Amino acid sequence: MALIVQKYGGTSVGNPDRIKNVARRVAKFREQGHQVVVVLSAMSGETNRLIALAKEMQAQPDPRELDVVISTGEQVTIGLLAMALKDIGVDAVSYTGPQVKILTDSAFTKARIVSIDEENIHSDLDNGKVVVVAGFQGMDEDGNITTLGRGGSDTTGVAIAAALRADECQIYTDVDGVYTTDPRVVPEARRLKSITFEEMLEMASLGSKVLQIRSVEFAGKYKVKLRVLSSFMDEPGEGTLITFEDDDKMEQAVISGIAFNRDEAKITLLGVPDKPGIAYQILGPVADANIDVDMIIQNVGEVGTTDFSFTVHRNEFARTMDILKNQIVPHIGAREVVGDNKAAKVSVVGVGMRSHVGIASKMFRTLAEEGINIQMISTSEIKISVVIDEKYLELAVRVLHKVFDLDQENA
């Protein structure tokens, strides 16, 4: 008998039939003798509907009141699932975040969990009940309702698993695990049986958005065994286990996966005076305009100057170029600004590359052999990213997937 926390996302509870499917899955685990805590998101689309209502009231909705409104989405699904469970003979009880005393700070719409009072949950579990908890929400010390921000339900699941010292936290989603790359691009892509937390962080931020990053950090911090599974398969299988790097492992895979981002736009300022504060002068106005910047690269240019590049989402390309041309270039005295909105980013990710030399050169050689020009390079401890012309994206992902043997079971 194990204690399992299962988290189901918005599409998994997107309509009454799907909620009933979740109930049947939970019932199976109960029949096997496990104790189960279920954490739910709102029905898909519901949070957006509520935010739209709020914006009709106030262009910038008051954060405290926004949390009062949007936290109702999860409250509906927990009640419905508890009913569906009872309807098939499984005793269950639902709790909102405030009811189960998920205490957070008071940063409305992006609160962080401080503590969870797990006493009631334990007592209900001991009485044979399935406990259904609303994800995404909590309350602060003064009893105000708070929410954890987008994807916060994953974090709730992990935090409850940590508080209960659960044997496993299962994240059910619309994919059946983490893949070596996107199977739509590379049919040979394999589901990984396991992936380290650090790799998962790099994969998630690079586009394989299976898990909320914060929940992965949280799981790492509290050593919660985290597993990604599909909620749409009758037999979800083993999914992908997120492991700690210090887990015993005879041989560490060198590369775990190939992540990629389409729809990037690349902007370069040439001949920027090389002096302190220049990066802030460039990116400050961009950030003020609420434009997210992805890669940032600065390299040496001609004497006394530097070349500064960064990428943004393609949709923000025109707006970013405007800001640069009108506000930044005249101000800092750069020679020229050039841009390209047909860029894509490809990354190889793997904790193994720390101890294996030659990954970068193998990656660059492989791309060169296919005639793919590398426009920008950026590296971290466990990842190498390149920006290339978008038209080569699929080709690059396929050849890298093959050259790093990711289609082999024991890669």
Added chain:
Amino acid sequence: MALIVQKYGGTSVGNPDRIKNVARRVAKFREQGHQVVVVLSAMSGETNRLIALAKEMQAQPDPRELDVVISTGEQVTIGLLAMALKDIGVDAVSYTGPQVKILTDSAFTKARIVSIDEENIHSDLDNGKVVVVAGFQGMDEDGNITTLGRGGSDTTGVAIAAALRADECQIYTDVDGVYTTDPRVVPEARRLKSITFEEMLEMASLGSKVLQIRSVEFAGKYKVKLRVLSSFMDEPGEGTLITFEDDDKMEQAVISGIAFNRDEAKITLLGVPDKPGIAYQILGPVADANIDVDMIIQNVGEVGTTDFSFTVHRNEFARTMDILKNQIVPHIGAREVVGDNKAAKVSVVGVGMRSHVGIASKMFRTLAEEGINIQMISTSEIKISVVIDEKYLELAVRVLHKVFDLDQENA
């Protein structure tokens, strides 16, 4: 400066524009220097939508979980109104029933309020805030979410007014007060400036469903000054004040209004053996089938027998007749069961009739002069009801409205 509790129903907050209208109305009261607590229902239709979802999960939804789900409707509107108020510069804060500590018993879906912790409300009001409270909901001693049943938001409004010792509880609805009768039937119908609690109870239960009966009882018990107003008029006027009978009043109106119910069906059992327990034997199976019975009349019949009549809603007529013919008549040995599903009920209501003889005879004579046959009569302290053929309903209401001078301002 007064402390006013305002309650707005589902149609008054039925869409974003209407919520903004409510905000503007509240702002006016603030500008006049009043402290305002607002109690809200869910957007019209929302509670029914949530109940329908629940019924897809469980034919008979678990009451505790149903309350978790349906209490979200009011939680949405309070957040939205608080935003709308802030958007026009009025400081506001919203509270759910559990947050403001509306403590109830544990009778899920029909809980009764035990106490309200008014401390936070007072402190927010003193800080110049409008306090927006979710109607219809509370929590029990164990922290479970409860709801008060249909129309419970009126009760929340009155209970908060009682707890705060508010100067007035204003119930905003889609009519601008309580009328002497339905203006659609009698164009001369007048809005009553005031009506006693007892008359209101009789009027409400007779079809002038302006206020939830329980809230009126509550207001009477705690001596809350209750006023019914329109939320759809720019200047809602004075509405109708619900008074205590012991209020000073130079002259009490004899009759306050004419109430009526269409769609009644009348059923009579003839030749019922006149012995103890017979009423229960007849009505028990009807109640077990969840059929609401309105009037009940028993009269002496032939020697040793009695005639027993009652009315039900027309929609229940066929089902009730079936139960009587198949389960009851053979069992108790009644001679015959007859029914008529084209009946209507007309009542004259007024606390003044206690001290004025002749009301009943005046009523009966007036109907006789119009050739309207009275089929059943039932009376209470402050009301006389008759059942007549439905085709005479409008005529009866009009002539009674006139004969009791209800179209005169100083009636």
